[in-house]
Amino acid sequence: MIVTMIEKVYTFLWGDLIRIPLPGGSTLGISLLILLLIPTGIYFTIRTKLLPIRLFPDMVRALSEKKSDKNNLSAFQTLIVSTATRVGMGNLVGVVAAISAGGAGAVFWMWITALIGSSTAFIEATLAQLYKEKDPLYGGYRGGPAYYIHRYWEEKQGRKRKKVLLSVLFAISGLICWCGISQVISNSVTASFKNAFDIPPMYTTIVLVVIAAVIVLRKNATVKVLDLLVPVMAVLYFVITLFIIFTNLGSMPGVFKRIFEEAFGFRQAVAGGFGVVLMNGVKRGLFSNEAGSGSAPCAAAAAECDSPVKAGFVQALGVFVDTIVICSCTAMIMLLAPEDLVQGLSGMELLQTAMHYHMGQFGVIFIAATLFMFSFSTFLGILFYARGNVAYLFGDNWGSQTGYKVLALVMLFIGGIAAYTFVWDLGDVGIGLMTIFNIFMLYPLGEKALKELKIYEAEKKKK
Numbered sequence: 001m002i003v004t005m006i007e008k009v010y011t012f013l014w015g016d017l018i019r020i021p022l023p024g025g026s027t028l029g030i031s032l033l034i035l036l037l038i039p040t041g042i043y044f045t046i047r048t049k050l051l052p053i054r055l056f057p058d059m060v061r062a063l064s065e066k067k068s069d070k071n072n073l074s075a076f077q078t079l080i081v082s083t084a085t086r087v088g089m090g091n092l093v094g095v096v097a098a099i100s101a102g103g104a105g106a107v108f109w110m111w112i113t114a115l116i117g118s119s120t121a122f123i124e125a126t127l128a129q130l131y132k133e134k135d136p137l138y139g140g141y142r143g144g145p146a147y148y149i150h151r152y153w154e155e156k157q158g159r160k161r162k163k164v165l166l167s168v169l170f171a172i173s174g175l176i177c178w179c180g181i182s183q184v185i186s187n188s189v190t191a192s193f194k195n196a197f198d199i200p201p202m203y204t205t206i207v208l209v210v211i212a213a214v215i216v217l218r219k220n221a222t223v224k225v226l227d228l229l230v231p232v233m234a235v236l237y238f239v240i241t242l243f244i245i246f247t248n249l250g251s252m253p254g255v256f257k258r259i260f261e262e263a264f265g266f267r268q269a270v271a272g273g274f275g276v277v278l279m280n281g282v283k284r285g286l287f288s289n290e291a292g293s294g295s296a297p298c299a300a301a302a303a304e305c306d307s308p309v310k311a312g313f314v315q316a317l318g319v320f321v322d323t324i325v326i327c328s329c330t331a332m333i334m335l336l337a338p339e340d341l342v343q344g345l346s347g348m349e350l351l352q353t354a355m356h357y358h359m360g361q362f363g364v365i366f367i368a369a370t371l372f373m374f375s376f377s378t379f380l381g382i383l384f385y386a387r388g389n390v391a392y393l394f395g396d397n398w399g400s401q402t403g404y405k406v407l408a409l410v411m412l413f414i415g416g417i418a419a420y421t422f423v424w425d426l427g428d429v430g431i432g433l434m435t436i437f438n439i440f441m442l443y444p445l446g447e448k449a450l451k452e453l454k455i456y457e458a459e460k461k462k463k
Helices: 002-014 032-047 056-064 075-086 093-102 105-130 145-157 165-197 201-216 221-247 249-263 273-289 308-335 347-359 361-394 398-417 421-462
Strands: 018-021 027-030
Touching: 002 032, 002 421, 032 105, 032 421, 056 075, 056 308, 075 221, 075 308, 075 361, 093 105, 093 308, 105 145, 105 249, 105 308, 105 421, 145 165, 145 361, 145 421, 165 201, 165 347, 165 361, 165 398, 165 421, 201 361, 201 398, 221 249, 221 308, 221 347, 221 361, 249 308, 308 347, 308 421, 347 361, 361 398
Parallel strands: none
Antiparallel strands: 018 027
């Protein structure tokens, strides 16, 4: 009965809620989450006057914000934490899936989605900064949607509240989602190591869980590890991609031509062409950069900034790094391989075949190692997100904090041994519900973030 209910909720959130007829007899299926996220992104892009383009230099400068207390996180450190979860296996497996199903044109729609998603990320991160509070357990600050939704209802009702139902629902959805993701992470890692090195999943799983336990069960080791791991893995992946691009420089015009042609279904004249390209690109963009889901604000709240807007700038930049840079790297690796070589392939087999073409066996091993680092950083990042949500639900105590970490480690172990579709669906339901609870509150609360942006720009003009 519970499984059936989860499946129905999953279908409601992620299935085709409406279908729009297209020329040629095909249709364009649109899910509830796309109906929520795309208009929200467009709305805030207009309200912020094209912030991702207009204020891109400010987004980069915001990274230089310094912290005065060693217990607090700098703006750059919170970017590292949010990038750890954004730049996960979705940047490898997800982009491969999008291009496999929708062709090269899906990359263009990923870029467009990132552009409008940056504005949503700015709004929710700025709100997280505005409503952050001191963290008595870990030190520094904490916050996120559960906290700014709570404060909104307190201000609206003019009285203190112990708990707010919408905040409770968001926090529970987040914890469900992040537990589900733990299983998906280990399953993907063990599968890639089995393919690349023929290592039995049990061995990989045990090593993965032991390393994770040593890090996450210590008080503040998570951020320190991410500070080292994320820049290294992102730079390595970017450098390898640049090498592949430069060795195939003559093919680049053809790749971009293919992306733009297929973006509008010119090469998919058959039924369903344009709809498949558009939806796969949009879905990949939305759920890779996480803008609107309420995850990244949990990191943004921990930053020490002299203006809430700067935390918003940093997370808007995070969307750019995730989709425009890292996802595009994966796309270029695949699209620069001969079409006849990868035709008919999908998933990791497609990506590893493309890498084998570019760099031989080293490429296959590199992808397996990259997936391990991307996935492992995602696990550490989601447990950082969970801190504030666990505290909101159960109060400030080490028992509940440790209990959730142990649960996530158990899920990590189970996922490495076997994949249970039910838990994967549960994770998708979790992030879907998080998005719904968060998005609806961004409209009334967003005015506060927009007001802060006006104050920032007014002060900037005075200087």
